[in-house]
Amino acid sequence: MRRRIDIAASIVVTPALMFLDEPTTGLDPRSRNQVWEIVRALVGEGTTVLLTTQYLEEADQLAGRIAVIDHGRVIAEGTSGELKASVGAGVLHVRVVDAGRRADAERVLAGVLGVPVVAEGDPVALSARVSDPLRVSEALAALARSGVEVTDFALGRPSLDEVFLALTGHPADDGGVPAAGVGVKA
Incomplete structure (x- = not known):
C-alpha cells in the first residue's frame, strides 16, 4: 500500500x-x-x-x-x-520423469545439440540454448531411444x-x- x-x-x-x-x-x-x-x-x-x-x-x-x-x-x-536475440535463437526446457536419469538426459542432449546443457534447480529439469530448432526433435528422439522418459518440454525464446x-x-x-x-x- x-x-x-x-x-x-x-x-x-x-x-x-x-x-x-x-x-x-x-x-x-x-x-x-x-x-x-x-x-x-x-x-x-x-x-x-x-x-x-x-x-x-x-x-x-x-x-x-x-x-x-x-x-x-x-x-x-x-x-x-x-x-x-543476442544470446541465441531459443531455449529448450526439458523435464524428465526420473531425477536419477537427469545426468543421462544431460549427456544425450549435449551430444545431439552440441551445446552445454544446464541442470536447473529442479532435480528433473534441464535447459539448453539452441540455434537450430530442427535439432530439438532429434534430441527428443534420442532421449526416447536411450530410455529417458520426458514429462514435458518447451522450446521458446530465452528469458531476460x-x-x-x-x-x-x-x-x-x-x-x-x-x-x-x-x-x-x-
Missing part, C-alpha cells in the same frame, strides 16, 4: 520524467500488476519512466529499452527482443534472466553485494 501511495503522490501532477527504484519490491502479485498498469498509463500519457529493477520479468513487461549493468558498468543495451546470466556469467547477487542489475526506460 505504501508503494502505491508513493507512486500516487508522484503523479498528482503528470511528470515529464519519473524515476522509480524497484517499485514492486515486496508487493503481492495483484498489487504488482496494479503498479505495472500505473506505469503503463504514465508512459501512454507521454511520461518517460526510468526504472531500476532486478525483477527481470518486470523489465520485460514494462521496458521499451533495457540496459544491463554489471559491477556499475553498462554491458548491454537494447529492447527486450534485441537482448534475447537467462540473458542476464549469459551476459554477466554470474547471478545478480555476488557474495551478498548487489553487483548487477537492470535499468529500464519504459
Whole structure:
C-alpha cells in the first residue's frame, strides 16, 4: 500500500520524467500488476519512466529499452527482443520423469545439440540454448531411444534472466553485494 501511495503522490501532477527504484519490491502479485498498469498509463500519457529493477520479468513487461549493468558498468543495451536475440535463437526446457536419469538426459542432449546443457534447480529439469530448432526433435528422439522418459518440454525464446546470466556469467547477487542489475526506460 505504501508503494502505491508513493507512486500516487508522484503523479498528482503528470511528470515529464519519473524515476522509480524497484517499485514492486515486496508487493503481492495483484498489487504488482496494479503498479505495472500505473506505469503503463504514465508512459501512454507521454511520461518517460526510468526504472531500476532486478525483477527481470518486470523489465520485460514494462521496458521499451533495457540496459544491463554489471559491477556499475553498462554491458548491454537494447529492447527486450534485441537482448534475447543476442544470446541465441531459443531455449529448450526439458523435464524428465526420473531425477536419477537427469545426468543421462544431460549427456544425450549435449551430444545431439552440441551445446552445454544446464541442470536447473529442479532435480528433473534441464535447459539448453539452441540455434537450430530442427535439432530439438532429434534430441527428443534420442532421449526416447536411450530410455529417458520426458514429462514435458518447451522450446521458446530465452528469458531476460537467462540473458542476464549469459551476459554477466554470474547471478545478480555476488557474495551478498548487489553487483548487477537492470535499468529500464519504459
